[in-house]
Amino acid sequence: MAYRLIDLFAGAGGMTLGFTHRDFCGGFESVLSIDNDQAAVDTHASNFGGKAVCADIEEWLKTNKVPKADVVIGGPPCQGFSLLNKNRIGDERRALWEPFLDVVELSGARTFVMENVAELYSSAEFLAIKRRAKRMGFEMRAAVLNTADYGVPQTRKRTIALGFKANLVPSFPPTPTHAQPETLLSKRLPRWRTVRDAIADLPATPIGTEIGTEKTLNLHFGRNPTDISLARYAAVPPGGNRFDLQRNALHLTPQCWIRKTSGGTDLFGRLWWDRPSVTIRTEFFKPEKGRYLHPVENRPITHREAARLMGFPDSFHFCGTKVEIARQIGNAVPPPFAGAIAEVVKEILSSRSARPKQSGKRGAKVAA
Template sequence: MNYRIADLFCGAGGMTLGFVDNRFGGGFDSVFALDNDKSSAATHRTNFGGESLCENIETWISEADVPKVDVVVGGPPCQGFSLLNKRRTGDERRALWEPYLLAVKESGARIFVMENVAELYRSPELDDIRARAESLGFKTSAWVLNTANYGVAQTRKRTIVIGWDSVKVPNGVGMPTQTHRDPSIVVASDRNLTPWLTVKDAFKGLPADTVGIDIGDGSPLDLHFGRSPTTLSQKRYRVVPPGGNRFDLQRNAPELTPDCWIRKTSGGTDLFGRLWWDRPSVTIRTEFFKPEKGRYLHPEEHRPISHREAARLMGFPDDFRFSGSKVDIARQIGNAVPPPFAGAIARSVKEALDAVKMLDSKIDGATSEAA
């Protein structure tokens, strides 16, 4: 029998997929999911069993009966911690871990998994989260992990907090086991690990040209659409070399470079940058279809990466179905937990729960013999 999970702030369901799909982790059934974004809840509903509800967590926790599960997963919104947010003080989104932990307690979960941006790890807020979890009877561990080390073709660093009921799971939950390694750094203990997946690995089988429409049939070409760039944008794309960025644009074609970039002579080395074929991608964010926002140009083609390419870089399989507009889907992709990464977490959680089950079985057996 599979273990039961609930996914709060579920987004598209990248974390859920890692837990329920045997291609990644498996051994869990989706019982409940919650997100306040309508298109995200629809995507989750399309791909998973159980209930997928569109609601704010504060409203839901005050009005509904929290379902009973073994594990609660999810990531309270991370924008309050992000370095991209310069007004972090007092950001109310930072407090949404409180109803999350209340739901953990009311669900009877033995383990919870919280995912957030890397900056959370050194934030005083993490101390508050761990103290609150301890007051509810949960011990915790926290790490900053790079998704490229877990089979994702993307260097995305995230804080993972795992908590376990100190009575129900006495031996705790270990750090997810690394499966891949940076090929430029080889130490004896890592020699048996697979080298990082690359952009070339992720894009395998996709045509260089985008098809321009959403086919909607779940094939690899579904979501392999692009924008309709202006003539000026096309000229800019063409002067950025492999691995280049906005500084190459300025050097090669100053007449095509925005004045604001000319005036800003430092920083922003990923802006208007091309991905490399032989490396993982940089972190995929919600506006990956805009090269002015980051290193989102195709390694060779004169265009931004497509939605399908972004989903591949996140580790979503082609048969995963997204709901909503192009902007909705881009937001879901950029905010997701990469499924292969979630699968590594799921394996650690399942190992801990299986150990408890085995211990309980031995105790029951010993009790029966004594009787």
């Protein structure tokens, strides 16, 4: 019998996929997902069935009954913790962990998983979450984890907070499955998966400029760049960035970049074949937003390539417009990473491999 799963702020369902699909973990069944993005809800429903709801979670809770569940997962919107919003002015969303925990309580769940940006780990909000969870009878463990350590061809650091109702300490954080090359761990674990591993087999030339209907390649479409954009792409060498554009083709470089002599080295950069990708964000199709140029082709990465760099299988069906699908991809929890977390949750729920409490602190950057 499968464990019952509720996914809040579910997006396309990357975390649900990691919990429910046997290639990642399996053993869980989606009984409810909630998100306020209709296209994402359509994607979730298309892939998982179950009850997928498009709603504001606080409004939904006023008139609906929460179903029973074994685990509640999700990522309350992270903009309130983001480095892009250091002052947290005018952002009410950082409080959305409260209805998340309301659902945990109302569902009778024995465990929960909250995913958020790395900055959550050291925030005042995290301490408030721990206090509320403790009042509800939950213990918590948390860590900042890198998705590349769990088979995702992308370096993406996230805080994972695990809550559980048991006098046991789970095997948390999950044991890495991959390791950075030239480290001690790499002697006994496979190396990090790379961009080459993920996308090298896809056609070098995108298939048209529309989403298309062929399921396995329906996101491998291109854009219609201007002549100046094509010239700019061509001026960036393998591994290069906007500074190479300035060196190689000053006349093609936007004046704002010329005036800004310092700053991020990922803007207008090319991905490297033999490294994991940088963090895939919601506007990965715009190279001016980050290191999103193909390693050798003179174009940005396609939606299919971005989905693969997140760990989504080609069989996963996305719904919506190009922009809506890009948002779903960039906001997702990579499924292989979610699968590693799901294995820990399964241990807790089945009481297998959980170990009695021990005194003393173990490991680094793991919050008790």
